[in-house]
Amino acid sequence: MKRVVVTGLGVVSAVGNDVAGFWNNIVEGNSPAKAITRFNPEKFKTQFATQIIDLDPKLYLDRNDIKRSDLYTQYALIAAKQAIDDSGFDINTMSPFDVGVIFGTAQGGMETFEQQYKEYAASGFEPHFNPFFIPKTLVNMASGVISIKFGLMGVNFSTASACASANTAIMDAANYIRWGQAKIIITGGSDAPISEASIGGYNSLKALSTRNDAPTKASRPFDVERDGFVMGEGAGVLVLEEYEHAKARGAHIYAEVAGSAMTSDAYHITATHPEGKGAIEGMKRALHDAGLNAADIDYVNAHATSTPVGDISESKAIKAVFEDNADLHISATKSITGHLLGAAGAVEAIVAIKAITEGIVPPTINTETIDPEIPKGLNIVIKEAINKKINAALSNTFGFGGHNGIVIFKKI
CATH class of the missing domain: 3.40.47.10 (Thiolase/Chalcone synthase)
Structure with a gap:
């Protein structure tokens, strides 16, 4: 069975919008949790999150990319571009059918769905829906748009297993390469769940911390006084590659996907x-x-x-x-x-x-x-x-x- 290695990394998050910045803040233990600004959270039990506030999609994506995609897809595209650039493979020197995308999400276009329904209700329930409403909300759209954007014509699908979605995508991607079905697969996960529906829904489950007075101290795994998680958003992307292919092109190899x-x-x-x-x-x-x-x-x-x-x-x-x-x-x-x-x-x-x-x-x-x-x-x-x-x-x-x-x- 073929070996699988990691040759590219990309990340978009409140902790850092590139791998170097992200890793530095992880090592230093710098929490970015703060009050939510995407909507007014004052009526909610939880009023904070690790929200991305220093990323302007217009600096990375063209107008049509932004118009036609939910925030979760935008995050995925930006992180995918980082990872592909980091990997350094050239699709023009390969068969595009040898490069695929397998990508995970838990909620897909939740923000788009929420906004569209608000507009529908505000209109007196007149059915004037945005033509991009359905494509923007679909859970497979991040994988589809990544393949379209970069001309990747190999295996392409999305995984949805809640908070295990990205790992599911990574293991599926590794297995497709092991089986000889692809040379390279772009994989990972993305979500943009900082919305009224998501915060309200998770509050009703009593899953979120309510330490509104100390957001950076709220997430405390294993601690006797923990009271729930802190909602975050963003995307992580890995370029997985068949080992011999990576070695032959002189790629930088970070690690092997062992199992x-x-x-x-x-x-x-x-x-x-x-x-x-x-x-x-x-x-x-x-x-x-x-x-x-x-x-x-x-x-x-x-x-x-x-x-x-x-x-x-x-x-x-x-x-x-x-x-x-x-x-x-x-x-x-x-x-x-x-x-x-x-x-x-x-x-x-x-x-x-x-x-x-x-x-x-x-x-x-x-x-x-x-x-x-x-x-x-x-x-x-x-x-x-x-x-x-x-x-x-x-x-x-x-x-x-x-x-x-x-x-x-x-x-x-």
Whole structure:
């Protein structure tokens, strides 16, 4: 079976709109959480998020790109351009059918849907819909527009497994290359969920932190006083490439996609399995797919959203799989980025890859007192990053509906 490597990275987020800036803020533990400005949040229980405020799409996209695409697609396009430029492959020297796009999202064009319905209601329910309404809201549109924009004619589809969507896309992309169906695939995830409907909906689920007086301190994974996650937005993109193809063209290789797996909790529509059964099996299967043992993993980027139930179940699962690995270090970088929903796995894959290439385990910020229900003996990196040689890193993502997506990267 063919080997798969990462040759390009791109990111758009409140933490940074390029990989260098993003990584620096991750290592420094700089949270960008602040009051929402996209709409007036004063009526909502949660009034803050990690909102992108310093990105002007007009500097990156032409007028038609912006007119015809939702914000989530715009984020995907900008991050994809970064990753493609970083990878340096030239589509003009290849068959376009050898380059594909597999991309994830949890909500798709939620902002467009919300705005269009408001206009419909304000008109007295006269059916005058924008002709781009349907294309802008579709969950497959980011993958479609990326392929159109860059002339990529290979495999093309989108994954939707809630907050595991990006990891699902990454593992699908890796497998299509393994099977010889593509030489290169652009993959990752994007979401733009900072809208009234999203904030209101997640508030009703009691999933969001309500620390309006201290937004940068709100996301506190594993902490005894955690009260929910911080909503985020953006996109992460990886260029995956068949190893021999990358080597032949002299590409810079960040890491290898060593293995992956998906399982289901089959338990609850929003809650993870309390004992982490699906997560345990998913991590074990990812290790098997990678040909690695638990002792070979140096770093786990935890899904850890800062919710009361989820952090406990994941920590139990990590303990069950890696109990004998005393050298394993764990961090929860959603404490910095917020939770980017369908983009979370992609930006956290970039964190895992950079941790390997830079030899740094980023911190979990804001965690003061570990919840006593978190298993003892886990090396959770708190407050400050540490230097550590990392040969292999595992990234967890879990989504509503019981979706578990795990990807392992290793040094090459």
